[in-house]
Amino acid sequence: DEWKDRGAAVSIQRHVDSNGNQTHRIVKKGVQDFSFGRTLGEGSYSTVLAATDRQTLTEYAIKVLDKRHIIKEKKVKYVNIEKNTLNRLGDHPGIVRLYYTFQDERSLYFVLDLAAGGELLGFVKKLGSFDEECTRFYGAQILDAIEYMHSKGVIHRDLKPENVLLDDQMHVKITDFGTAKILDAPRPNRSSNAEGRMQLDRQEQDFANNIGIPEHERANSFVGTAEYVSPELLTDKAACKGSDLWAFGCIIFQLLAGRPPFKAGNEYQTFQKIVNLEYQFPPGFPKIARDLVERLLVLDPTKRLTIEHIKSHPFFEGIAWGKRLWKQKAPRLK
Numbered sequence: 001d002e003w004k005d006r007g008a009a010v011s012i013q014r015h016v017d018s019n020g021n022q023t024h025r026i027v028k029k030g031v032q033d034f035s036f037g038r039t040l041g042e043g044s045y046s047t048v049l050a051a052t053d054r055q056t057l058t059e060y061a062i063k064v065l066d067k068r069h070i071i072k073e074k075k076v077k078y079v080n081i082e083k084n085t086l087n088r089l090g091d092h093p094g095i096v097r098l099y100y101t102f103q104d105e106r107s108l109y110f111v112l113d114l115a116a117g118g119e120l121l122g123f124v125k126k127l128g129s130f131d132e133e134c135t136r137f138y139g140a141q142i143l144d145a146i147e148y149m150h151s152k153g154v155i156h157r158d159l160k161p162e163n164v165l166l167d168d169q170m171h172v173k174i175t176d177f178g179t180a181k182i183l184d185a186p187r188p189n190r191s192s193n194a195e196g197r198m199q200l201d202r203q204e205q206d207f208a209n210n211i212g213i214p215e216h217e218r219a220n221s222f223v224g225t226a227e228y229v230s231p232e233l234l235t236d237k238a239a240c241k242g243s244d245l246w247a248f249g250c251i252i253f254q255l256l257a258g259r260p261p262f263k264a265g266n267e268y269q270t271f272q273k274i275v276n277l278e279y280q281f282p283p284g285f286p287k288i289a290r291d292l293v294e295r296l297l298v299l300d301p302t303k304r305l306t307i308e309h310i311k312s313h314p315f316f317e318g319i320a321w322g323k324r325l326w327k328q329k330a331p332r333l334k
C-alpha cells in the first residue's frame with residue numbers, strides 16, 4: 001500500500017521481502033511516472049496537460065510552469081503561494097486537489113485533479129444564462145467551497161466563472177490560487193488601521209499603487225479580474241473574506257443575467273462602476289435572487305451577508321448543505 005505525503009512528490013511503499021521482513025521504499029514521482037496527453041489549456045506562465053499515472057492509470061491534469069519565464073516575469077512568489085495554498089486546501093470536493101509537485105531543470109510540475117468538464121464560463125456563454133435551478137446548484141457548490149477556503153484562512157481574491165472548473169460529473173472544482181491570500185495569524189508587529197483591518201500585503205500595495213495604469217505598464221502589480229474586483233480592493237484597502245463574497249454576488253448575477261453586473265469599455269471605467277455601485281438588473285431577473293445579490297453587492301464589506309446568512313437565504317431554499325450537496329446529481333444545464 002502507499003502512503004502519500006500530498007504536496008511533496010514522495011510516496012513511501014511498504015514492502016515485505018521473501019523472508020517476511022518489512023521494508024519501506026521511498027518512491028519519488030517524476031515526469032517518467034506519467035504519460036502526457038492533450039493540452040487542456042494555456043495560462044500566462046503555464047500549460048496544463050491531461051496525463052495518466054503509468055502505474056495506477058489514474059488521470060490527472062498536470063500544470064507545467066516554465067522556470068525561465070516565471071523568473072523573467074518575477075512571478076516566483078505566485079508559484080509558492082499557489083503551492084502553499086493548494087496544500088492547505090487538500091480536502092474538499094469543490095477545490096482542485098494538488099497530489100504531487102516535482103521539477104526538472106526546465107519546469108515545475110503540479111499534479112492536480114482533472115476537471116474534465118472545463119470552465120463554468122464556457123457553459124454560461126454557450127447557454128446565454130442559467131435557469132434558477134442550475135444557478136442554485138452551482139451557486140451552492142461554489143459557496144460551500146468558499147466556506148471551506150475561509151475556514152482554512154484562505155481568501156481566493158480572484159473568483160470568477162473562468163476559475164470555476166467542472167469535473168466529469170459536472171460538479172464544481174475551484175482553481176487558480178496563485179493570487180490567493182493566506183490569513184496567517186496576525187504577526188505582533190503588524191499594525192492594523194482604524195477598523196482593525198489587516199494592512200495591505202505587498203501584492204495589494206502593488207495593486208493599489210497601479211490602479212488606472214494599463215496592465216502592460218504596471219510594475220509587477222497584483223491584478224484580480226476587473227469585473228469581479230471588490231470595491232475595498234480598489235479604494236486601497238486590504239482584501240478580506242468579504243471580497244470573495246462580493247465576487248460570489250457577481251457570479252450569481254452573471255449566471256442568471258448572462259453578463260457580469262459591472263462591465264464597461266475598459267478596466268478603469270469598470271472600476272468606476274464598482275466603486276459607485278453602478279449596475280442594473282435585467283428585466284425578468286428573479287426577485288429572490290435579486291434580493292440575495294443586493295445584499296452581497298454592498299460597498300462596505302462588513303455589511304455584506306455572511307456565509308451563514310447566504311446559506312439560509314430563501315434563494316437557497318431546499319439545498320442540502322454539506323456532504324449531500326456533493327453526492328447529488330448535477331442538474332442538466334439547459
Ligand SMILES: Nc1ncnc2c1ncn2[C@@H]1O[C@H](COP(=O)(O)OP(=O)(O)OP(=O)(O)O)[C@@H](O)[C@H]1O
Binds near residue numbers: 045063112118
Ligand atoms: N485541473 C484542471 N483540469 C482541467 N483543466 C484545467 C485545470 N487547471 C487549469 N485548466 C485549464 O487550463 C487553462 C490554463 O490554466 P492555468 O491555471 O495554467 O492558467 P490560468 O490561470 O487560466 O491563466 P493565468 O495564469 O493567466 O491566470 C485554463 O484555461 C483552465 O481551463
Ligand SMILES: O=C(O)[C@@H]1CCC(=O)N(CCc2ccc(Cl)cc2)[C@H]1c1ccccc1Cl
Binds near residue numbers: 067076101
Ligand atoms: O516548495 C517546494 O515544494 C519545492 C522546494 C524545492 C524547490 O526547488 N522548488 C522549486 C523552487 C522554484 C520555484 C520557482 C522557480 Cl521559477 C524555480 C524554482 C519547490 C517546488 C518544486 C516543484 C514545484 C513547485 C515548487 Cl515551489
